[in-house]
Amino acid sequence: MKPLNLIALLLFLGGALWALTRNDRVVRSIQASYYSAISPFLRTGSSLENHAREFLCDTKSAKTLELELRQTRSELARLKLIESRLHSLEAENSELRKALDFKQSTGFKVIAANVTRRNPTTWWQTVEIDAGSKEGVKPQLMVLAKDGLVGIVERSDNHSKHSSVLLLTDEKCQVAARVEGSPEVGILCGHRGTPDGEALLRLRFLSSNAAAHQGQRVFTSGRGGVFAADILLGTIDSVEKGALDSEALVRPSVNFADLGAVFVVLPADS
């Protein structure tokens, strides 16, 4: 081997060893630097995409838009009616809580975001959303859709308008879950190698004689400090009983193949 090649190889191995021994904190700061370096390109790309989307929207026929406007107006009127009803119910609920001397439970404070890109990585199930630290989004916050839990904010860079969300369908996203109408609790996580449309989740560590059956709904249990309790995750598709524990396959309540608008749950003190 030539001396130059040998020196290059030794330097490479030293560099690789240095990189492999970095701790999580250093890795996160490296990632933050990387994303802040490419954020101008992401911003430009995103604005170009928005322009293209707006252009496509503009080309819709006026008739279709008129029809949509009419439908939206009627929907708005209906929602206003429901909202006024909800306000009165909320006030009534608050009064009752006071009367019973309950500690006020914290409601969800959410911000809406759109999914801008899917899977920026090879193996992980992640999406990018158009809400970032500027809107108060931080890592480890829950992300919901109208049908249930979507995942968790994985990364949100400083002064950025974008965040990365780790989807519930990824193996790395684990959620403490409970089965409705039974004492069964377990850990729900993604199932590798299943396309979005057929994505099934694995509910592990159920008891060996788990009283769980097909069609039962699965909710977050609230244990573990990341996900709030009682958020719908999905329904049980099948149960596989083992000698030591059981496992259930759960069909997610959210359609991950068609993710549009999502909601990031902000901390109550934000």
Added chain:
Amino acid sequence: MIRFSIATILLLLAAFTAQQFMPVFTGLYHSRILIVHLAFLCCAVASGQPLMLLLAFIGGFLWDAQCTLAPHPGDPSVYTQPTESLRFGYSILLFAAAGYLMQVIQPLFRQGKWPLTTALIGLVLMLYFTLECGLISFIRGELQIDRPTFLQILFTSLFTMPLAPPLLKLLSLTADACDQHPQPDVILRRRHQR
């Protein structure tokens, strides 16, 4: 030599930026065009070992910076068995291994056999993804690559591979402009024909 090295590093960095805008073929098992890996493999076949190792370090380091996920933030007493991941920096070693494979097929590139080089780049891409997926699977307690994952790897390689000839041509032009000749055999043949 230095100008060519800088040009290849810039090409790799440009590939990282372009990667952000590459679409995902969700209907085809989430396959995608991985321009970063392709740019690295093309550069590796056109450069010497020291430059290839430098590119492997930069490529692997930035790829991991882009893709590494944070550990699960939950209470360890509840989440007792977190899903394991490969350490930050593993891509550096994988990039280097793929780079060494490309160095083996360098004579084909030097002879101007680009179709064969392109096919072998596709094969190396497949090997790379299979090895990466196998390693992830292995540290999670099993060693299996199921059918959808295999198809994802296959389609990703097939979609990425056709972009190799333009990149090889670009590298060839850059080498000419930098007075660095990655294909001395072709140049010699051309001179002989003249």
